Amino acid sequence: MTNKPQTAVEAFVPLCAPEIRGNEWKYVKECLDTTWVSTVGSYVDLFERSIAEAVGSSCAVATSSGTAALHVALLVAGVEPDDEVLVSTLTFIAPANAIRYVGAWPVFVDAEPDYWQMDTAKLADFLERGCQWRKGVLRNRVTGRRVRAILPVHILGHPVEMDPVLALARKYELTVIEDATESLGAKYKDQSVGQLGDIACFSFNGNKLITTGGGGMIVTDNEEWARRAKHLTTQAKEDPLEYVHAEIGYNYRLTNIQAAMGVAQMEQLESYVTAKRKISANYEQALRGIPGIIPMCEAPWARSTYWMYTILVDKAEFGLSARELLQALAQHKIQARPLWQPLHLSTAHKGSWNAVCPVAEHLNRSALSLPCSVGLTPSSQNRVINQITAVSAPRAVRLTA
Numbered sequence: 001m002t003n004k005p006q007t008a009v010e011a012f013v014p015l016c017a018p019e020i021r022g023n024e025w026k027y028v029k030e031c032l033d034t035t036w037v038s039t040v041g042s043y044v045d046l047f048e049r050s051i052a053e054a055v056g057s058s059c060a061v062a063t064s065s066g067t068a069a070l071h072v073a074l075l076v077a078g079v080e081p082d083d084e085v086l087v088s089t090l091t092f093i094a095p096a097n098a099i100r101y102v103g104a105w106p107v108f109v110d111a112e113p114d115y116w117q118m119d120t121a122k123l124a125d126f127l128e129r130g131c132q133w134r135k136g137v138l139r140n141r142v143t144g145r146r147v148r149a150i151l152p153v154h155i156l157g158h159p160v161e162m163d164p165v166l167a168l169a170r171k172y173e174l175t176v177i178e179d180a181t182e183s184l185g186a187k188y189k190d191q192s193v194g195q196l197g198d199i200a201c202f203s204f205n206g207n208k209l210i211t212t213g214g215g216g217m218i219v220t221d222n223e224e225w226a227r228r229a230k231h232l233t234t235q236a237k238e239d240p241l242e243y244v245h246a247e248i249g250y251n252y253r254l255t256n257i258q259a260a261m262g263v264a265q266m267e268q269l270e271s272y273v274t275a276k277r278k279i280s281a282n283y284e285q286a287l288r289g290i291p292g293i294i295p296m297c298e299a300p301w302a303r304s305t306y307w308m309y310t311i312l313v314d315k316a317e318f319g320l321s322a323r324e325l326l327q328a329l330a331q332h333k334i335q336a337r338p339l340w341q342p343l344h345l346s347t348a349h350k351g352s353w354n355a356v357c358p359v360a361e362h363l364n365r366s367a368l369s370l371p372c373s374v375g376l377t378p379s380s381q382n383r384v385i386n387q388i389t390a391v392s393a394p395r396a397v398r399l400t401a
C-alpha cells in the first residue's frame with residue numbers, strides 16, 4: 001500500500017505550519033511605514049498587554065525567544081549557580097539548557113502515563129525521600145546541592161496537574177517557574193497556564209499556536225521581578241541617557257515588527273484553539289478504533305489546546321512502530337515527528353542527576369505527532385487518517401483471517 005507511486009495531486013502536508021490570515025500584514029506594514037522596526041515601539045507594549053490579559057497576569061515582558069524568557073525567569077526568581085531545579089524530563093531541551101545557563105542543575109522528573117506531563121507523585125517522592133532540610137536549606141541528599149525551584153513544562157498544549165506541584169512548592173519553599181511555551185490558551189481547572197506559578201514563559205517560535213517568527217514572553221504578578229526582567233533583557237542599562245551598567249545584561253528584546261505580528265495573531269487565539277480542538281476531535285473519532293493506536297487524552301480538569309496532536313503506536317498491535325509509521329507517512333509527503341529524547345538520557349545533560357524515568361522512555365519510543373496546523377484542511381486530514389488506516393489494514397485482515 002505504502003509503495004504506491006505518488007500521484008501529482010499529493011501535496012506536502014506539514015506537521016504544524018503558521019496560520020497568517022488576519023491583521024499581520026496591516027500591522028507589520030505600519031511598522032515599516034513609520035520606521036518603528038526595532039526594539040522600541042507601540043506594538044511591543046500592546047503585545048505585552050495582550051498576553052498579560054489573556055493569561056490573567058498583571059505583568060508581561062517580551063523577549064527575543066522562549067529560551068531567553070526561561071533564562072531570565074530563572075535569574076529573576078533567584079536561581080543561583082549550583083542550585084537544583086526540578087524539571088520535566090519529557091520536553092524540548094530548552095528549559096534544561098536555561099537551567100544550565102544560570103549555572104544551576106536540572107533534576108529530571110518522569111512523565112505520568114495518562115497525559116504525559118510531569119509526574120507529580122514522583123516529584124513528591126523525590127522531595128520527600130531524596131531531599132532533606134539542613135540548617136533551614138532543602139538539599140538533595142546525594143548531591144548536597146540546594147533545591148531551589150520546580151519548572152513544570154506544560155507539553156503539547158496540555159497542562160501539568162498543578163495543585164500537587166503548588167502544594168509541594170509551598171511545603172518545601174520552592175519557586176514555581178512554568179514553562180508554558182507550548183500551551184498558550186490551555187487551562188488548568190479555570191485558570192490559564194502561565195498564571196499558576198510564580199513566573200511563567202511563552203514562546204512564539206514558528207510552530208507555536210501564536211507566532212511572531214521568533215519570540216517569547218515572561219509573565220508574572222510580581223512587579224519587582226517584571227521590572228528586573230525588563231532591565232536584564234535590555235542590557236541592564238542603569239540610566240535612560242548615559243550608558244552605565246552595574247551588572248551583565250542581555251540583548252533579549254523583541255522587535256516592534258515581531259510584536260506587531262504577535263498582536264495580530266493574538267486577535268485570533270480563540271479561533272486557533274477552536275480549530276486545534278476540532279482537528280483533535282476528528283483524529284480521535286477516526287483513530288480510536290484502530291488496534292495499537294492510542295490517541296492523546298485531555299484530563300477532566302484541563303482544557304487542552306491540542307497544540308501538537310500526538311498518538312502512541314503499539315507495534316505489537318498496530319504492526320508498525322511509531323518510527324516505521326513516520327516513514328510510511330513520509331512516503332506520501334505527510335510530515336510526522338517523534339517526541340523528544342527524554343533529557344535524563346541526553347548527552348548534553350549527562351552531568352545531571354541520574355534519574356530513572358521509564359514512562360518518558362516508553363513515550364519517546366511510541367509517540368508520534370501528526371499534522372495539526374490550524375489551517376489543516378479536512379481533505380489533508382483525511383489523507384493522514386487514510387494512510388494510517390491503510391498501513392494498519394493488512395494486519396487487521398491477517399488478524400481476522
Ligand SMILES: Cc1ncc(COP(=O)(O)O)c(C=O)c1O
Pocket residue numbers: 065066067068091092094095153179181182202203204205214215216
Ligand atoms: C517546552 C519548550 N520550552 C522552551 C522552548 C523554547 O522556545 P524558543 O524556541 O522560542 O526559544 C520550546 C520551543 O521552542 C519548547 O517547546
